[in-house]
Amino acid sequence: MDMPSNLSNSAPASAALYDRARRVMPGGSTRVTIWWPPHPPYAASGQGCRITDADGRVLLDFANNFFSLIHGHAHPEIVAAVTAQAARGLAFGLPTELDVALAEEICARAPALQRVRFCNSGTEAVMFAVKAARGATGRSMVAKMEGGYHGAYDPMEVSFDSGPSNWGERIPAAVPYTRGTPASVLDETLVLPFNDWPITEALIEAHAGRLAAVVLDPLPSRVGLVPGTPEYLQGIQALCRRHGIMLILDEVVCFRLHPGGAQTLFGLSPDYTALGKIIGGGQPVGAVAGTAEAMAVFDSTLGHRAIVPHGGTFSANPITMAAGLTSLRLLTPEAHARLDLLGERLRTTLARGFARDGIAAQVTGAGSLFRVHPHTRPIAGYRDALATAAEASWLKEAFGHLLAHGVLTTPNISGALSTPMTVAEIDEAADAIIAALRETA
Numbered sequence: 001m002d003m004p005s006n007l008s009n010s011a012p013a014s015a016a017l018y019d020r021a022r023r024v025m026p027g028g029s030t031r032v033t034i035w036w037p038p039h040p041p042y043a044a045s046g047q048g049c050r051i052t053d054a055d056g057r058v059l060l061d062f063a064n065n066f067f068s069l070i071h072g073h074a075h076p077e078i079v080a081a082v083t084a085q086a087a088r089g090l091a092f093g094l095p096t097e098l099d100v101a102l103a104e105e106i107c108a109r110a111p112a113l114q115r116v117r118f119c120n121s122g123t124e125a126v127m128f129a130v131k132a133a134r135g136a137t138g139r140s141m142v143a144k145m146e147g148g149y150h151g152a153y154d155p156m157e158v159s160f161d162s163g164p165s166n167w168g169e170r171i172p173a174a175v176p177y178t179r180g181t182p183a184s185v186l187d188e189t190l191v192l193p194f195n196d197w198p199i200t201e202a203l204i205e206a207h208a209g210r211l212a213a214v215v216l217d218p219l220p221s222r223v224g225l226v227p228g229t230p231e232y233l234q235g236i237q238a239l240c241r242r243h244g245i246m247l248i249l250d251e252v253v254c255f256r257l258h259p260g261g262a263q264t265l266f267g268l269s270p271d272y273t274a275l276g277k278i279i280g281g282g283q284p285v286g287a288v289a290g291t292a293e294a295m296a297v298f299d300s301t302l303g304h305r306a307i308v309p310h311g312g313t314f315s316a317n318p319i320t321m322a323a324g325l326t327s328l329r330l331l332t333p334e335a336h337a338r339l340d341l342l343g344e345r346l347r348t349t350l351a352r353g354f355a356r357d358g359i360a361a362q363v364t365g366a367g368s369l370f371r372v373h374p375h376t377r378p379i380a381g382y383r384d385a386l387a388t389a390a391e392a393s394w395l396k397e398a399f400g401h402l403l404a405h406g407v408l409t410t411p412n413i414s415g416a417l418s419t420p421m422t423v424a425e426i427d428e429a430a431d432a433i434i435a436a437l438r439e440t441a
């Protein structure tokens with residue numbers, strides 16, 4: 001069913017909920033990523049790849065709670081696992097067999113995934129990986145990519161949202177994301193230009209003695225959802241090995257690209273891997289995985305306090321573990337292959353449609369991920385992908401058009417496929433996205 005553009009008038013139930021929310025939440029929202037003017041529709045239920053909102057309209061869901069729901073909404077086997085565990089207990093101050101089983105499932109997927117510690121979000125996973133790298137090396141500086149998003153941890157927010165007015169020349173400046181970010185955080189964060197190997201190599205070499213870790217997402221969404229080149233990815237790994245720098249691979253999103261994760265797809269062997277989203281089956285989750293040697297910093301059984309203590313009241317809670325274990329067991333190599341084919345169909349159909357209709361846009365991504373860009377310039381890194389004011393305005397209008405016609409993506413028109421989707425949903429989304437960009441251009 002079409003969703004009219006004047007959402008407040010056409011969606012009275014969502015409008016009323018937003019009015020209530022403004023009285024108890026700053027800005028009427030508790031997540032910055034799910035607010036847009038005048039307000040978002042409020043979800044009432046989800047089934048498969050569709051959401052029904054509070055006003056009874058149905059949305060084809062490619063946001064999938066920001067790429068975390070690889071099996072869509074209310075998958076019956078995941079619901080059954082969670083329901084059965086809830087009857088046995090929601091949380092304990094003790095470990096359960098479920099956290100052992102999920103750790104075993106993760107460790108079986110790639111050689112560098114030898115030990116696991118669970119937490120409750122991707123932000124925590126990256127944060128604890130950084131803390132582990134500092135503990136392992138005794139160094140404090142961390143390197144990350146310009147524009148890269150790795151959660152809400154101060155060093156990882158540096159230069160997440162920089163722009164032409166402050167990002168420096170070819171060598172990226174360390175730019176704070178929020179007011180009040182300590183200057184010391186900027187001094188301890190080295191910002192690298194994604195896919196620019198000469199500058200990245202020079203910067204790492206110049207700071208090698210201070211660097212505890214390089215945090216790397218091989219297919220970073222915020223940077224453009226373009227992959228790192230083999231020269232770039234392998235070059236960083238080689239430099240880390242040479243200088244005793246820990247390589248942290250952020251696979252919170254891109255673990256969905258291959259049964260063995262993005263590290264298998266790109267031929268990488270990180271010291272630490274940050275995980276989240278799909279390993280929780282729709283529940284809050286995060287994990288740090290890594291080699292046995294690297295993960296030993298968390299071990300408190302060696303006759304002393306752990307080098308890096310790690311805890312969390314709800315870490316490895318049985319509800320998340322039950323959902324995550326079921327989710328990963330459902331994500332077979334055959335399921336991966338099917339998602340890859342559907343993702344390629346969507347990206348190819350969009351590219352052909354843009355060319356056919358003379359739309360100055362392009363699509364990037366891999367596997368079950370895609371992102372639409374409101375321009376046609378080549379994209380290698382963050383600066384190429386960053387939309388101008390006019391391009392951002394076009395994208396905003398196109399997103400609103402999509403929402404009005406029953407397709408939900410993220411606000412920058414990126415998305416992730418889920419296993420309940422078929423060719424019919426892929427073609428429905430492609431037609432809607434092409435129409436949205438054509439009619440708002």
